[in-house]
Amino acid sequence: MSLLATDDRNADQVAYWNGPVGERWRARQQDQDTLLAPVADLVLQRAAPSGGEVALDVGCGCGFTTIELARRVAPGGRVLGVDISGPMLARARERVPAGLPIDFIQADATAYAFEPGAADLLFSRFGVMFFAQPRKSFANIRRGLRSGARLTFACWREPQSNPWLMLPLEAASRHVPRPAPVAPEDPGPFAFADEHRVRGILEAAGFGEVRFEAVELSLDIGIGRGLEAAVETATGMGPASRALEGQPPQLQAAATSSIRAALTRYQVGDAVMLGGSIWIVTATNP
Ligand SMILES: C[S@@+](CC[C@H](N)C(=O)[O-])C[C@H]1O[C@@H](n2cnc3c(N)ncnc32)[C@H](O)[C@@H]1O
Numbered sequence: 315m316s317l318l319a320t321d322d323r324n325a326d327q328v329a330y331w332n333g334p335v336g337e338r339w340r341a342r343q344q345d346q347d348t349l350l351a352p353v354a355d356l357v358l359q360r361a362a363p364s365g366g367e368v369a370l371d372v373g374c375g376c377g378f379t380t381i382e383l384a385r386r387v388a389p390g391g392r393v394l395g396v397d398i399s400g401p402m403l404a405r406a407r408e409r410v411p412a413g414l415p416i417d418f419i420q421a422d423a424t425a426y427a428f429e430p431g432a433a434d435l436l437f438s439r440f441g442v443m444f445f446a447q448p449r450k451s452f453a454n455i456r457r458g459l460r461s462g463a464r465l466t467f468a469c470w471r472e473p474q475s476n477p478w479l480m481l482p483l484e485a486a487s488r489h490v491p492r493p494a495p496v497a498p499e500d501p502g503p504f505a506f507a508d509e510h511r512v513r514g515i516l517e518a519a520g521f522g523e524v525r526f527e528a529v530e531l532s533l534d535i536g537i538g539r540g541l542e543a544a545v546e547t548a549t550g551m552g553p554a555s556r557a558l559e560g561q562p563p564q565l566q567a568a569a570t571s572s573i574r575a576a577l578t579r580y581q582v583g584d585a586v587m588l589g590g591s592i593w594i595v596t597a598t599n600p
Pocket residue numbers: 324327331346350372373374375376377378396397398399402421422423424438439440441442444445
């Protein structure tokens with residue numbers, strides 16, 4: 315399968331999500347879905363999809379939220395999951411229960427020609443922070459929405475409010491260099507942390523009634539399986555995994571021990587609980 319539409323400015327993200335990171339997300343799909351289930355529940359509740367609606371799941375990844383949306387819009391509705399990652403979409407396709415009204419498209423949401431005015435809902439769990447030119451991307455997606463359609467997505471707030479991502483990085487960086495700093499507006503997990511920036515992007519793209527709800531989370535990064543599973547989460551995704559990439563094995567081992575030691579303090583039985591913080595962003599298409 316190949317990418318249907320691309321925007322040159324997102325070429326590095328296409329490479330990133332089709333390389334080892336995309337493969338890792340595919341392999342970790344079940345754990346990721348368990349870890350991030352509280353976010354899926356919240357965003358789905360705020361988006362309130364209902365029978366007969368057409369929804370777009372942007373940056374749908376391995377398809378968990380696409381499937382949940384489809385359960386809610388069926389019968390009569392349908393969901394289009396859009397993502398640039400071949401490996402993650404392959405996982406999404408193979409797990410869809412028979413009969414659910416879902417199409418998956420491997421395309422850059424910045425450039426894909428969405429069916430004009432067809433969708434009632436633009437939905438995303440953490441799939442919209444990776445656009446090089448977000449105003450252009452949202453303006454393009456908006457063309458696929460009918461007048462009065464809703465936008466609901468989740469994005470991470472600033473790094474210091476997300477110890478579940480930053481504590482492993484702090485521990486790892488005693489042994490390996492921190493990844494080169496990215497500017498706050500560069501594509502990445504924290505690109506939408508600043509609500510003023512996000513409001514500006516969405517309004518410039520033509521959305522109205524933009525609202526932000528801050529939600530504090532307590533995430534079990536051990537996914538009910540204890541400390542070693544928490545270490546796997548911390549080294550398998552997020553900023554610490556980026557810091558470990560390409561490092562010599564002995565430094566990776568030392569950094570992993572450091573992460574394990576740091577996480578021990580947060581272990582409660584088989585859970586390893588750390589804080590996170592998200593925005594749930596809602597808006598409407600005038
Ligand atoms: C952090 S993952 C989230 C995946 C999924 N929504 C979830 O919650 O598990 C971000 C996703 O956005 C996708 N993505 C990044 N840039 C994109 C673009 N320009 N168009 C479509 N998808 C994109 C990535 O391939 C990846 O699957």
